[in-house]
Amino acid sequence: MMEKVAVVHYGEIGIKGKNREFFERKLIEAIKRATGMRVRRKYGRIEVEYREGLESRMAKIPGIRYFGVGFKTELNLESIKKAALSVLPESFKTFKVDTSRSNKNFPMNSVEVNRKVGAFIVEKTGKKVDLTNPDVTVWIEICEKEAYVYSKRYEGIGGLPVGVAGKVVALISGGIDSPVAAFMAMKRGCEVVAVHFFNQTMHSPKVREKIRMLAEKLAEYQGKIKLYMVPFKEVQFEIINRVPPKLRMVVYRRSMMRMANLIAEKEGCKAVVTGDSLSQVASQTLDNINVIYSASKLAVLPPLIGMDKEEIVAIAKRIETYEISILPYEDCCSFMVAQHPETRAKIEDVVKYEGFEELERKAVEESEILEVGS
Ligand SMILES: Nc1ncnc2c1ncn2[C@@H]1O[C@H](COP(=O)(O)OP(=O)(O)OP(=O)(O)O)[C@@H](O)[C@H]1O
Structure with a gap:
């Protein structure tokens, strides 16, 4: 035998x-x-x-x-x-x-x-x-x-089987970092629900295709993956109307956090995963991260927080998301923020411009929900 x-x-x-x-x-x-x-x-x-x-x-x-x-x-x-x-x-x-x-x-x-x-x-x-x-x-x-x-x-890739640690929402932007963050969460036993926010008027079908391709690649590690495409044009315009350019970036990231929490509630997820890495871009100062993450009721996990860009890129190449991430796409939000956004946001300066939960709820309700992978 x-x-x-x-x-x-x-x-x-x-x-x-x-x-x-x-x-x-x-x-x-x-x-x-x-x-x-x-x-x-x-x-x-x-x-x-x-x-x-x-x-x-x-x-x-x-x-x-x-x-x-x-x-x-x-x-x-x-x-x-x-x-x-x-x-x-x-x-x-x-x-x-x-x-x-x-x-x-x-x-x-x-x-x-x-x-x-x-x-x-x-x-x-x-x-x-x-x-x-x-x-x-x-x-x-x-x-x-x-x-x-x-x-x-x-x-193999080591880590723990997907699902043993519970479910999380992972915010996927289309850049290099966030798919790596989602992968790292999977590797530690999380089942990932992917979420992308896009502007339904400005964003071409190419952006959606790109996010779908990223989700498909991530599905190779998890089996199937659920992908929420959240149309948040109305939220963006409300932010532009109400918030000074310098603070908009912090405000829209807080808004993303609240919407991620709504999705987490629907899906039974216990944390929000982001691709933040400390001090890489203006949004990622400790002051801003404090203000952004405090909009989330659930714990926010940034698996890349201590990593250098080179280390993140090396993982992105290994897991084959890199080639997809570098495809050109229209970034969700750069059109609405100041050239030099606030790097030391204070919560009291930010909350006074907020209060668009209804629009956030509507955006989540109108999400396109895709099951990606085999
Ligand atoms: N349009 C979006 N949809 C979903 N998540 C987003 C979006 N934009 C930003 N995020 C989340 O916020 C994090 C920080 O975004 P930011 O653009 O400031 O940083 P980044 O280092 O360029 O990240 P990435 O390489 O993932 O785009 C992202 O890693 C992602 O988790």
Whole structure:
């Protein structure tokens, strides 16, 4: 019996005590959804029936630390040797065998298995062992009733399965930062509801298409994603009518916070995620962040707060949102703000211009709600 499988390891879940079963169930659901294959929990790992192309989908599932693709075999040295030969690539010069053994009843320890299987590969292929820098590593995992043997090992994105931490609203602007922030929240177990505010007259269909593309990319990590497109032209015009240009930016971001809270209430979300990073732009001074975030009843989580632009860009490239984010688009709000917005806003100077909750509620009610992803 030799069955082609992927064997999944999930670091952090292992140490979560009584929540472990819940986390494993969520991870199994996510793998099933992403691959459509049979998935089983086994020996502190997850075994996935193999199909072509499964690797790229699995590499995007939060909660997976790494996974191997190879064979499941019967638990005896002969079967393991046979599997080891069959996972070798066509051309290589050097190799090593790396065995781990969770079944302590197996008659050989890991070092002995390394030696026996290594000697067998040398005998059959004439290749050399190199323990420090081999071209190929053959991993062998000896479990209760079976062994897994593979030479292809893929890094996952780590973190926790989507959904174990609850739901959040993530504000997605169309820039580089906010999709990265949404991804970071997913990676820590949040199910994300994406929200974008746009001006229904000024914004071309291209903007909507771009936001949809970003949501689709994020859906690859989460399964499906709900996207709220909130038309907030009326709110914007009210802000222009009432608020001096210098303060408009802080006021519209507070308004976005209130609308995000309304959506969170509808969707059962427990926090608002933004792409703010400290001091990157004028809106992101500590004074302004205090004033903006205080418009939210729910906690506001800015996962990028301590990151440099280069670090954010590197993640955006890795998760493949970068190429979409740099497509040209009309920014929602730059037309309405002063060239040098206030950087030290004070709450008492701002609230006196506010009071458009009715328009905010209407904008949220008129949102287009899309289910994106497969
Ligand atoms: N039109 C919008 N729709 C939804 N969220 C928005 C919108 N504009 C701004 N935001 C939220 O406010 C945050 C700060 O926006 P701002 O434009 O000041 O910063 P930024 O660093 O350019 O962020 P980004 O790269 O995400 O656009 C964004 O990361 C996003 O979470």
